[in-house]
Amino acid sequence: MFVLRSRNCTKEENEAEPEEEIQEKVETSVFLKWMYLQQHWILRTILETSLFFIFSVTVLYLWPSKFTPVAYRFPDSPPLTGALQPNSELAKAKQGFKGELNGPEAIVSHEGVLYTGSADGKVLSIHNGEILVLAQFGPKNPCATKYYEEICGRPLGMAVSPFNGHLWVIDAIFGLYSVNMTTGEFKRKVSADQLIAGRYSKFFNDVSISPVNGRVYISDTSTKWRRTDFFVLGLETNPDGRILEYNPATGDLIEVCTGVSPNGIQITSDGSAILISDTSFATISKCQLIGKTRGKVEVVMKNMPGFPDNIRASPRGTHWVALTAVRQPTILIELVSPCPFLKEMIYKLSMIWKSELVRPVRDMIPKGSKPMNKKYGLIIEINEKGHVIRSLHDNSGKISSISHVQESEDGVLYLGSATNDYIGILQLS
Numbered sequence: 001m002f003v004l005r006s007r008n009c010t011k012e013e014n015e016a017e018p019e020e021e022i023q024e025k026v027e028t029s030v031f032l033k034w035m036y037l038q039q040h041w042i043l044r045t046i047l048e049t050s051l052f053f054i055f056s057v058t059v060l061y062l063w064p065s066k067f068t069p070v071a072y073r074f075p076d077s078p079p080l081t082g083a084l085q086p087n088s089e090l091a092k093a094k095q096g097f098k099g100e101l102n103g104p105e106a107i108v109s110h111e112g113v114l115y116t117g118s119a120d121g122k123v124l125s126i127h128n129g130e131i132l133v134l135a136q137f138g139p140k141n142p143c144a145t146k147y148y149e150e151i152c153g154r155p156l157g158m159a160v161s162p163f164n165g166h167l168w169v170i171d172a173i174f175g176l177y178s179v180n181m182t183t184g185e186f187k188r189k190v191s192a193d194q195l196i197a198g199r200y201s202k203f204f205n206d207v208s209i210s211p212v213n214g215r216v217y218i219s220d221t222s223t224k225w226r227r228t229d230f231f232v233l234g235l236e237t238n239p240d241g242r243i244l245e246y247n248p249a250t251g252d253l254i255e256v257c258t259g260v261s262p263n264g265i266q267i268t269s270d271g272s273a274i275l276i277s278d279t280s281f282a283t284i285s286k287c288q289l290i291g292k293t294r295g296k297v298e299v300v301m302k303n304m305p306g307f308p309d310n311i312r313a314s315p316r317g318t319h320w321v322a323l324t325a326v327r328q329p330t331i332l333i334e335l336v337s338p339c340p341f342l343k344e345m346i347y348k349l350s351m352i353w354k355s356e357l358v359r360p361v362r363d364m365i366p367k368g369s370k371p372m373n374k375k376y377g378l379i380i381e382i383n384e385k386g387h388v389i390r391s392l393h394d395n396s397g398k399i400s401s402i403s404h405v406q407e408s409e410d411g412v413l414y415l416g417s418a419t420n421d422y423i424g425i426l427q428l429s
């Protein structure tokens, strides 16, 4: 404005205006007009965007879903001091069978043979460095890749029964099997089609066998979500899973512990209770199996330094716990956990993101994009009181995303993972 006015003043003084100056004046006024319109345009855009945003949030909020989030506040993660003091012990593990395995989630070491499952639905045995397919519960084809999980199954936890000498394997999709370790012959004992205490199981996860009576305990992580929905499960923090008890002598199957979302499980050596990894809550609970307190669940380890996966007894009466991811302030699930509304928005947006509708956008993202959180390997050994007595770290992330620690009688740790293409092997010092 000021410029225009001063120009007008000078105009009166000059009789004739040079042509360039007229040109300049026209340009200036066009520019100002444009600016003026532009301001409106910006305001309008802001208004429209806000309305669109409010509308979208309302629609998302009202859109019905089975997602029922509950507020859960994680305490600040424990300081890495004392028995949790960082070291590089885990980095000393070697990546065994690198490239020959696909997500060996759980591992059994029995009489010099390793048993594990793979993401393409196979139960494998490893002897003298040779990997063989022991059993495959689903069809052989098209199970070439893990993307056929619903059809091909996903063997997870396994344990050898001292009673019938069979390998018991839980498959996330299909259920519980007993497998003859010599011939690979298998029988299904529990199926996902069975209504158990009024609910169907959606996500079988781990198995543990009572050394006292041979009863087989199963963790049913959720009666709502699939294994592939583990992110949703962690976001919801509304436990709807349970521990089931199968009696091989009678075939009876009952629910023993509820109100949990159990991942790895390990029965105690006296068969009186079962330890449960609650991955979503970064805790370990204990459920009583006998007497008046049967079914009672209490937290024995709070605020863990990471999200626990499988838990297994060591030869010393302690337990190894694999932490599938360490606690980090940038972990989205932890940040939004106290806010159910935010969790619901994230869930619904993730549903849209996964839908066919946005496939073209999704495809634009380069494959193998680096995850936001730094990879950090961590496994811990705990005593019966739930105190950490030893921790092995890999700050470099070379050995990370660990789901299982199996210690053999001769002190070798075998480290499984739902996603790695190797078994970590570490001789304990």
Ligand SMILES: *[C@@H]1O[C@H](CO)[C@@H](O)[C@H](O)[C@H]1NC(C)=O
Pocket: 164, 165, 166, 180, 181, 182, 183
């Ligand atoms: C496995 O199958 C073989 C052949 O049928 C049989 O001899 C053996 O006893 C079975 N093993 C167990 C532990 O039942």
